[in-house]
Amino acid sequence: MYRYDEFDAALVRERVEEFRDQVARRASGALTEDQFKPLRLMNGVYLQLHAYMLRVAVPYGTMDSRQMRRLAHIARTYDKGYGHFTTRTNIQYNWPALTDLPAILEDLASVEMHAIQTSGNCIRNVTTDVFAGAADDEIEDPRPWCEILRQWSTIHPEFSFLPRKFKVAVIGGPNDRAAIRTHDVGLEIVGRDGNDTLFRVFVGGGQGRLPHIGKEIATDVRGTELLAYLTAILRAYNLLGRRDNIHKARIKILVESLGIEAFRAEVDRQFETLRDEDLRLPQAEVERIRAYFAPPAFETLDGSSGAFDRAVLADPDFARWNRNNVRRHRQPGYASAVISLKGLGEVPGDITDTQMEVVADLAERYSFDEVRAAYEQNLVLPHVKLDDLPSVWRALLAAGLATPNADLATDVIACPGLDYCSLANARSIPVAQALSKRLADLDYQERVGPVRINMSGCINACGHHHVGHIGVLGVDRKGEEYYQITVGGSPDEQAALGQIVGRSLPSEAVAPAIQRALDRYLEIREDGERFIDTVRRVGHEPFGEAIYEGLDAAV
């Protein structure tokens, strides 16, 4: 894990002081609310329906136990005892008092965390594969590059007042578990040339209103030139992106309107005149940062574990959790464990302070002091010995954190929606909860297998509904909360946007409709097909029919 040195620590401290100054100027009237707003947003402070909200960055989703304990402490001391993990691997606190914010930011700084650039029209928290450094299909751990990008983008003099927010995701191999094609820039490590890493670059992806799948702009950008290349992209965007219409300001609209060829030519033109010798990272710095992410001191194991095998045989509940929530690890004898934050009927992504303490303890004791936040709003213990999995599971079970549903139908992504958010059309949380209760039967969920169901309370798509295999979008129909359903979206390397299947439904009709779609899949699937495979084979129509069975589908 990255550790702050004197430079990082100083910067974060100074940022807290700067924010204090800004709050004081807002209080004295020297700053108007209009002027203060972008400044507070760049420190993660939102105004929601009922209170301020603070969004804390978990850079590239990686935390240690000390940081997790501090997040628990903040939830307990300044909030109502819980926090909400988001699809951007941030954690949100919904109830802090404005006057507590500087103290919270100081608390965060003491464990090398911050809320810098978690909002605002700047380069946001960089996200990555939750299994980085543990997955067996990875060419290179992407996290050193995420850290390099975190530093480079922090308080960037040229790119802090962009037309709109800018999100970057990085993956370390061909299998996309970070939805890079839905980001403004997606980076995929494709290989090495000597010491240098090679990146494939996507640009112009984005969700929200007018969603787009990113387009390939370059196939082999060198690591040493990565910052220069990104500078060229951002410069072209900063100068040419639209500023007259907030809904058309993202880079996706610029890329779409120019066409990818013309945009690439523009980027190349900027790249050529860049003084890139300044932006070349010294190799020693790359190595210094890589050293922080070196694999932990794994034991040499033969890959089998008596304790694990006995537990699987002895306890069907453990066996089920293992089937659904445990992922293969590159190191023999180890595995990664998904901690589902989607308990039956609970709020997706919410976690209490005591649960955070439990996760911190488990990370410290069993996972080389590491825990990750996944964009699916779950947590992951990346490096657990098979021998230890039964103990980990028992502790999770006792804390209400052992729901065996990772990637299954009740592992729903949902935004805060109308329960908190001032932009919402409709609530998403109760709909997610109703679905979770309806599909609670785990045997049924396992029969259906992996399926990604995503919900957003409005078109901003914080809940990734466009790329859910099944997406649910809250809409406002004459003051009533309604829900539009899409089928066939996908966030992975075959990224696609879901198709709207018909007119929107009232909230109580959503869960039954989704269940009918899943039942239809069980009827028509062929051997070995996952839900999304069947949709890709037959199209969305059969599912639309099932969804509107007994209902009027006319839009």
Next chain:
Amino acid sequence: MRLFEHGEIGPQTRRLTASTPLDQVEAAASDGAPIMIEFEAFRDGRGFSLATILRERGFSGSLIATGDLLPDQARHLMRSGFDAVQLRPGDDPAAWRRMLEAFSVVYQPAFDAAVPAWTSRGKSLRRPSNAPPIDEGTTLGRRAAELNAALRDADPLTVLRTVLDPRQGLRVAALSSFGAEAAVLLDLLARAGPSTPVIFLETGQHFLQTLSYRTTLSKRLGLTDVRIVVPDAEERADLDPREDLWRTDPDACCDLRKVRPLARAAAGFDALITGRKRYQSGTRARLRVIEALDGKLRINPLANWSADRIATYRAERDLPGHPLADQGYASIGCWPCTRPIEDGEDSRAGRWSGVDKVECGIHLGRRRAAA
């Protein structure tokens, strides 16, 4: 960067808005006359790119910013290549100056002279020339021997800085009992890396004075990651239900309350820093600065320091002492197993006095502890 209110603009200054297309801005700047860029809205950051590009392409004339700008953008302007800002009536120059100086660190190169952190690091983190090369192929023992050869005569701060340098690739934690002599090691550690994890074994049998000393000392030194490690509750209920194992079998008690918890707490680390010194007792007289033990490095930065040197350092740095030290306790552990020492005894004679025990097990290898 110069701040001025109005006037002072020469007639040859060309005034452009920040929404002017790049090629027109470049044309206007082609003869080197001063350029003034007007920001129509502070949210519109095009001017930062225009200035950066002009400077990168060699424009050396005066570049002035004006319009709807916030003091909070002062550094962005300066770093993008503006050399002056024309404030508007009512703007507060004091706020502008404060914001210009708000940060001492920058993370990226820009037009101004500020050196990005990655360059400064290259300088400040240069490895001591006598440090061994990093070679992941070496076994732990060889690694220890090499480090020891390089550091055996080094001062404690150099030892700490070297092992904490990320290029060594080590995950390092410190071990402290927050006892009578803890302050010196912890102060050095706070200077070398205040966020280094410090493991405190909470045996449940500490003096209350130790617990409060732990709190005040960590705070005073700015240690940000003191980890309190407790025995496993089940094991404790099993092996020591009446909490008096120390009476009958101190080895088993230490094993339960120190050795096993430490093994768990240290699992994620490659190296542990301890405060042991050669002068402390006979068993420690051959202590080396770097050793290999149970698959980890043990770093003993104070191995070479004499009791006098320790005392001088403590006085120089004005470090608070353990509340019990004044009462004659020279080495402080759990209350049942610690008594004050008499003059002339070695400093650990007060520990487990009356039984044939000198170390609690955490500093012995696994096999020796079991034997």
